[in-house]
Amino acid sequence: MNFEVRKDRRPQGPRRLGAEREEYFRLVQQGYGNKEASRLVGVHPRTARGWRNGRRYNSGKVEPPVRSERAAVPATPSRYLREDERIHIADRLREKASIRAIAAELGRSPSTISREIRRNGMPLRRDDYRWAYRPHAAQARAEARRPRPKPGKIGTCPRLRDYVQERLERRWSPEQIAHQLRRDFPDDPEMRVTHETIYQALYVQGRGELRRELARSLRTGRARRKPHRQSNKRQPRYTTPMVMISDRPAEADDRAVPGHWEGDLIVGTGNRSAIGTLVERTTRFTMLVHLPHGHRAEHFHEALAGTVMALPPQLRRSMTWDQGNEMAGHAAFSLATRMPVYFCNPASPWQRGSNENTNGLLRQYFPKGTDLAAHTRSHLDAVAAELNSRPRKTLGWETPTERLSKLLATTSQ
Numbered sequence: 001m002n003f004e005v006r007k008d009r010r011p012q013g014p015r016r017l018g019a020e021r022e023e024y025f026r027l028v029q030q031g032y033g034n035k036e037a038s039r040l041v042g043v044h045p046r047t048a049r050g051w052r053n054g055r056r057y058n059s060g061k062v063e064p065p066v067r068s069e070r071a072a073v074p075a076t077p078s079r080y081l082r083e084d085e086r087i088h089i090a091d092r093l094r095e096k097a098s099i100r101a102i103a104a105e106l107g108r109s110p111s112t113i114s115r116e117i118r119r120n121g122m123p124l125r126r127d128d129y130r131w132a133y134r135p136h137a138a139q140a141r142a143e144a145r146r147p148r149p150k151p152g153k154i155g156t157c158p159r160l161r162d163y164v165q166e167r168l169e170r171r172w173s174p175e176q177i178a179h180q181l182r183r184d185f186p187d188d189p190e191m192r193v194t195h196e197t198i199y200q201a202l203y204v205q206g207r208g209e210l211r212r213e214l215a216r217s218l219r220t221g222r223a224r225r226k227p228h229r230q231s232n233k234r235q236p237r238y239t240t241p242m243v244m245i246s247d248r249p250a251e252a253d254d255r256a257v258p259g260h261w262e263g264d265l266i267v268g269t270g271n272r273s274a275i276g277t278l279v280e281r282t283t284r285f286t287m288l289v290h291l292p293h294g295h296r297a298e299h300f301h302e303a304l305a306g307t308v309m310a311l312p313p314q315l316r317r318s319m320t321w322d323q324g325n326e327m328a329g330h331a332a333f334s335l336a337t338r339m340p341v342y343f344c345n346p347a348s349p350w351q352r353g354s355n356e357n358t359n360g361l362l363r364q365y366f367p368k369g370t371d372l373a374a375h376t377r378s379h380l381d382a383v384a385a386e387l388n389s390r391p392r393k394t395l396g397w398e399t400p401t402e403r404l405s406k407l408l409a410t411t412s413q
Helices: 018-029 034-041 045-053 083-094 099-106 110-120 135-145 158-169 174-184 195-203 212-217 297-308 325-337 349-362 377-388 400-412
Strands: 122-124 127-132 260-267 274-280 286-289 318-321 341-343
Touching (some): 034 045, 083 135, 099 110, 110 135, 158 195, 158 212, 174 195, 260 349, 274 349, 286 349, 286 377, 318 325, 325 341, 349 377, 377 400
Parallel strands (some): 260 318, 318 341
Antiparallel strands (some): 260 274, 274 286
16 A cells, blocks of 8 residues: 555644545445544544535535545445446346346345335336336436435424424424324325434434424423443443352242242332342242341341341342342352342343332332331331231242241251
8 A cells, every 4th residue: 555644643724635535435445444444544533424425514514425536436346336236237127137136146135126226216207107217317316315414304394393393392292293293194294203303303413403492392301312321331330240140040040949039129218218128939938128227238238138147048049139239248248148149130120020029019018209217127027927928829829928838847857
């Protein structure tokens, strides 16, 4: 490669980076991605992306994509159909060749050829029953659609924009507006828009499709979109590595052996108070953990260990918990009780189904929005005893206490 990256890295101002641009397009034609090609020629990826797709400035000025002579005829197969391939498609269609035959000759997918004919063909002399495929017109259509960013539908249709703005001012949600459009204009495709398009018109800077202050009419009141975290980019929850539920023994999964527990917290008003809940998977036997000093991690694992150590050894096999902050001391808990702790996957409450069901039953005694610190240890024991004395359909209408007593009697023999 004869190209040499410029040593002067200062901004070039109005200078045209002709050599860099030509080398960039050559690398892209060889299969390099935008980030790698821009690094090799010494420009910012955003600059290179502007060469390919064009730029739209906040002032409304639009800079079209750069047309490179080298980019006109790729040396290698392109992601997009080329003009010579469109000419081949037109010739073979006149010869009555099948879609699959044309695709095999071009090394393309049959769906690519079918979609190309459907999108870029045109009715012959305004007759919908006579269809023609003109390769040069198809190439022009494809090139006209390719530049980015594209103008949004709301910005190009004043009637639609006024309709959306009027209802946003009345504090309608974008989803309500999208569905109402279908009811008010059932036969007008121009007056159709999805709720995501309305959000894009509000949040994306520089589009100018909807007034910026209308974002305050949304129920969130946010003027910009809040990004969601991705599960593969999560930071480690605890300093001590977690053992996930997928590593839990099979005897715990099929509920055949007692002693495997599921746990969680029910919290009071303002998350200032809480009660720990434990449910045995086989018998649905419930225990409640008194937390008079709060549910911070340094206090919680000690209170949890004290409750669990009251159980006989054969009922201390494992504990399954969600990834709450209260279990940051899970290693100390396991060391004190010799019970391994298995953690559920994020946002997967069904992996502790018995415990979630029990928490719903406990809300009859401990309603949401109340101060749970007011309940004493003796009151928690009384609630657990009452819950364990209820017959359960899943136990064949036995009570958890009866089922646990039978299992303990069987294991002691």
